[in-house]
Amino acid sequence: MLKVENLVTRYGEKRILNKMSFKLDKGETISVIGESGTGKSTLGFAVLGMIGEVSENSKVEGKIEIDGFDINKLDKEDLRKLRWKKVSIVMQNIDDALNPTITVYKQIEEVLDKQENRNKKIIDILKKIDFPLNRKDAYPHQLSMGERQKILIAMAFISNPEVVVLDEPTSSLDTETKNKIIAIIKKLSENKAVILLTHDISMAKKLSNRTLVLYGGTTVEYAETKKLFKNPRHPYSRGLIRSYPDSSRTKDLQGIRGRAEFVKTGCPFYKRCTQAIDICSIKKPKLLKRNGSFIACHRGGIIPLIKMEKISKNFGKLQILNSINLTLFEGETVTILGKSGAGKTTLAKILMGLVEKDSGNIYLENKEVKRFDAEYYKKVQMVFQDTRSSLSHRMKILDIVMEPLVVQDIGTRQQRTGKAKKVLSEVQLPSSRSFLNEYPHHLSGGEIQRIVIARALMLEPKLLIADEPTSALDASVQAKILKLLNNIQENRGLAILFITHDLDLAKKVSDRIVKLENGIIS
Amino acid sequence: MKKNILNYLIAFFIIISLNFFVPRLMPGGPIEAIYGSEVLLNISPETKEAIISSFGLDKPLFGQYFQYLVSILKGDFGYSFYQNSPVLKVILNHLPWTLGLMGSALFFSTSFGILLGMESGWKRGSKIDKFLLNFMIFSASFPSFFIAILFLILFGIILGLLPIQGARSIYSNLGGMGSIVDIIKHALLPMASLIFVFTPSTYIITRNSMISNLAEPYILLAKAKGLKETKIKYYHAGKNSIIPVMTQTGIRFATRLITGALFIEIVFSYPGMGSLIYNSIQLRDYPVLQGSLLVITILVLVVNIILDFFYKKVDPRINYAY
Ligand SMILES: Nc1ncnc2c1ncn2[C@@H]1O[C@H](COP(=O)(O)OP(=O)(O)OP(=O)(O)O)[C@@H](O)[C@H]1O
Numbered sequence: 001m002l003k004v005e006n007l008v009t010r011y012g013e014k015r016i017l018n019k020m021s022f023k024l025d026k027g028e029t030i031s032v033i034g035e036s037g038t039g040k041s042t043l044g045f046a047v048l049g050m051i052g053e054v055s056e057n058s059k060v061e062g063k064i065e066i067d068g069f070d071i072n073k074l075d076k077e078d079l080r081k082l083r084w085k086k087v088s089i090v091m092q093n094i095d096d097a098l099n100p101t102i103t104v105y106k107q108i109e110e111v112l113d114k115q116e117n118r119n120k121k122i123i124d125i126l127k128k129i130d131f132p133l134n135r136k137d138a139y140p141h142q143l144s145m146g147e148r149q150k151i152l153i154a155m156a157f158i159s160n161p162e163v164v165v166l167d168e169p170t171s172s173l174d175t176e177t178k179n180k181i182i183a184i185i186k187k188l189s190e191n192k193a194v195i196l197l198t199h200d201i202s203m204a205k206k207l208s209n210r211t212l213v214l215y216g217g218t219t220v221e222y223a224e225t226k227k228l229f230k231n232p233r234h235p236y237s238r239g240l241i242r243s244y245p246d247s248s249r250t251k252d253l254q255g256i257r258g259r260a261e262f263v264k265t266g267c268p269f270y271k272r273c274t275q276a277i278d279i280c281s282i283k284k285p286k287l288l289k290r291n292g293s294f295i296a297c298h299r300g301g302i303i304p305l306i307k308m309e310k311i312s313k314n315f316g317k318l319q320i321l322n323s324i325n326l327t328l329f330e331g332e333t334v335t336i337l338g339k340s341g342a343g344k345t346t347l348a349k350i351l352m353g354l355v356e357k358d359s360g361n362i363y364l365e366n367k368e369v370k371r372f373d374a375e376y377y378k379k380v381q382m383v384f385q386d387t388r389s390s391l392s393h394r395m396k397i398l399d400i401v402m403e404p405l406v407v408q409d410i411g412t413r414q415q416r417t418g419k420a421k422k423v424l425s426e427v428q429l430p431s432s433r434s435f436l437n438e439y440p441h442h443l444s445g446g447e448i449q450r451i452v453i454a455r456a457l458m459l460e461p462k463l464l465i466a467d468e469p470t471s472a473l474d475a476s477v478q479a480k481i482l483k484l485l486n487n488i489q490e491n492r493g494l495a496i497l498f499i500t501h502d503l504d505l506a507k508k509v510s511d512r513i514v515k516l517e518n519g520i521i522s
Numbered sequence: 523m524k525k526n527i528l529n530y531l532i533a534f535f536i537i538i539s540l541n542f543f544v545p546r547l548m549p550g551g552p553i554e555a556i557y558g559s560e561v562l563l564n565i566s567p568e569t570k571e572a573i574i575s576s577f578g579l580d581k582p583l584f585g586q587y588f589q590y591l592v593s594i595l596k597g598d599f600g601y602s603f604y605q606n607s608p609v610l611k612v613i614l615n616h617l618p619w620t621l622g623l624m625g626s627a628l629f630f631s632t633s634f635g636i637l638l639g640m641e642s643g644w645k646r647g648s649k650i651d652k653f654l655l656n657f658m659i660f661s662a663s664f665p666s667f668f669i670a671i672l673f674l675i676l677f678g679i680i681l682g683l684l685p686i687q688g689a690r691s692i693y694s695n696l697g698g699m700g701s702i703v704d705i706i707k708h709a710l711l712p713m714a715s716l717i718f719v720f721t722p723s724t725y726i727i728t729r730n731s732m733i734s735n736l737a738e739p740y741i742l743l744a745k746a747k748g749l750k751e752t753k754i755k756y757y758h759a760g761k762n763s764i765i766p767v768m769t770q771t772g773i774r775f776a777t778r779l780i781t782g783a784l785f786i787e788i789v790f791s792y793p794g795m796g797s798l799i800y801n802s803i804q805l806r807d808y809p810v811l812q813g814s815l816l817v818i819t820i821l822v823l824v825v826n827i828i829l830d831f832f833y834k835k836v837d838p839r840i841n842y843a844y
Pocket residue numbers: 011012016034035036037038039040041042043054055092199
């Protein structure tokens with residue numbers, strides 16, 4: 001019914017949509033999600049052949065086929081006749097999408113030409129969308145936002161078009177009205193092809209079967225809606241979902257580092273991506289099919305940072321770990337929840353190479369770990385349970401923080417000091433000379449914890465194992481430390497393996513929670 | 523609406539009160555102020571008595587004021603000694619010419635201005651838009667009497683196409699159709715000058731507001747709805763573009779009346795209010811002058827009331843502005 005192929009739109013020199021393709025059948029709804037300015041509305045206008053009306057200085061390439069007509073090839077008059085008969089739109093800007101000096105009834109009426117039963121049709125649809133009929137002859141400014149929104153929706157559906165574009169159809173509405181309108185839309189869009197342009201993830205979830213994630217005008221992920229929201233594969237999709245409040249998720253909101261920037265070459269997301277590699281800034285990744293969904297990423301989406309495969313460990317006859325399988329993705333927090341003595345710390349120590357496993361394999365970024373060498377510790381660091389005792393009382397703060405660089409023999413002293421100062425400020429500690437030269441026994445528990453975290457971050461690890469990192473702290477300090485880790489994760493894509501026995505805490509910090517019980521993970 | 527009419531009534535009341543008090547506060551007393559010192563020297567004591575009592579000048583101020591209001595309501599604007607006739611009658615002899623001239627000039631200039639402005643705004647940047655815009659700006663830069671004189675010389679004298687003086691041929695005895703044609707012929711040059719002078723401002727206001735309306739999302743939606751071009755142009759964009767024209771016409775009406783009536787009528791010796799005022803100034807016929815000003819004020823107020831009424835019809839948002 002609707003076919004978009006290699007759609008490219010430009011406003012002036014700026015390319016807004018970049019080779020976008022998708023197909024839509026009767027009864028299907030596709031959500032197009034993405035941050036502000038990414039080109040959602042542009043797509044909407046393109047589907048109606050309106051790019052030229054939006055800006056004279058614009059260009060459209062590629063194909064948009066509705067019911068066999070190529071929108072981009074029609075002449076002006078044919079295009080005019082096709083609009084609203086075959087394709088209609090609810091525009092984003094409800095404030096002034098309605099003409100202020102014409103009654104809303106007349107504004108609906110005029111799309112029906114001279115049809116005889118038009119009055120009945122209008123009344124019918126107004127009833128359907130629950131619009132107060134005695135207000136139908138009102139002027140737009142006499143109606144509430146929700147009522148105006150309903151008028152625009154009624155208008156879009158009344159001519160029974162095959163394709164309907166909904167551009168943020170519920171923005172600026174309260175939740176209750178919003179849910180009502182979503183239900184109405186759902187009813188009206190049966191047997192239509194609907195394009196939903198939104199950054200409202202909850203609406204996308206409720207209305208669409210498929211979702212396309214747009215970043216900088218480029219499709220970065222395209223999958224079944226359920227699958228995408230449950231398990232986003234592209235780093236941007238995950239960031240977008242994480243930053244949207246959702247009652248089914250308990251983890252604190254996280255943003256996406258940096259801000260949207262126009263990128264000429266390479267992956268459009270590479271400046272903000274926490275797992276970018278060299279090629280990302282040079283070559284644009286192709287949109288490829290993987291496991292039934294499409295994703296454009298040189299690394300095939302969010303990478304599995306560490307993978308444990310069938311890890312077992314016995315202490316004498318006592319079986320502690322029995323064939324553990326667990327994968328941590330980049331930028332993800334997984335909590336291992338378990339009672340005291342369940343083997344949580346043992347698992348952490350195996351990962352750190354401090355305890356030898358009996359059997360099983362560990363893979364770091366898809367490569368099997370044979371030796372726990374300096375290279376490994378650059379990527380995997382740990383913060384211990386009992387922090388105070390892990391710090392030498394005879395070392396100054398600066399030396400404690402710099403230690404990992406000294407051990408790995410990285411950089412000059414000056415460079416190490418610089419790095420230490422930077423990391424200290426990242427964990428919100430002072431980096432003044434006097435502070436650097438202090439001894440740790442002067443510090444509070446929270447400060448010591450920050451120093452330990454700073455030390456773990458010196459090598460810019462990709463995985464941080466945190467074993468009850470806040471158990472010794474009071475609640476307010478704990479909250480601060482956890483928030484800090486959350487921010488560091490947002491900025492660096494750090495994966496965190498969080499170990500605790502506190503379920504409420506686990507819910508607050510993690511993307512996933514696994515339970516370790518009787519040597520088995522569930 | 524009610525509130526508005528009240529506003530107008532208050533404005534009207536203030537103006538007629540000023541008309542009463544100002545001459546009384548002038549040096550030399552009201553009679554001198556109203557009739558001029560020359561008149562006073564030339565009239566007999568009896569007449570003076572009559573004047574004094576007709577104005578109630580022998581009564582206390584409040585009584586005078588009351589009498590003044592009553593006589594205005596009765597249509598008694600005083601007496602002109604120069605014309606030897608009641609002021610109201612003098613004015614009524616001249617007013618229809620001005621109304622006819624101004625009315626038709628306003629009608630045509632507003633229609634042209636709106637139509638051309640809409641066309642220009644719709645085709646912004648096109649050749650026709652550029653031409654119209656330049657032409658209007660160019661013609662707006664001339665003072666009205668200059669245009670009038672230019673027309674008079676060009677069409678009246680050099681080409682000899684049209685009469686250049688008066689409102690009709692005095693000595694011919696044309697009946698029926700003939701006299702109507704004669705009147706139109708006489709009105710043509712002053713009217714053309716007025717249209718020429720009035721059109722640019724309406725055009726420019728319409729064009730600007732058309733351009734800004736065309737950028738509104740509701741126009742984009744109208745296009746998305748597949749409406750016909752004429753419908754979008756005149757119904758969706760055009761209608762809203764007239765709104766500022768209406769407010770502006772009200773505001774400018776007073777100045778237009780003065781530029782129009784005064785200068786142009788004088789150039790063409792057209793026997794309207796402009797010529798009347800001009801002559802009264804020269805003769806210092808103060809009663810006529812005062813009466814004329816009052817009538818013009820009333821005219822301005824009435825025009826504004828009418829425009830207000832239509833303005834609200836076109837723009838439903840206005841009722842909410844109060
Ligand atoms: N008429 C125009 N001329 C030039 N650039 C434009 C025009 N309209 C939009 N753009 C640019 O195109 C890009 C995409 O805009 P678009 O409105 O499609 O974004 P969006 O995804 O709908 O954003 P939002 O979520 O805020 O609605 C933006 O960078 C915007 O600045």
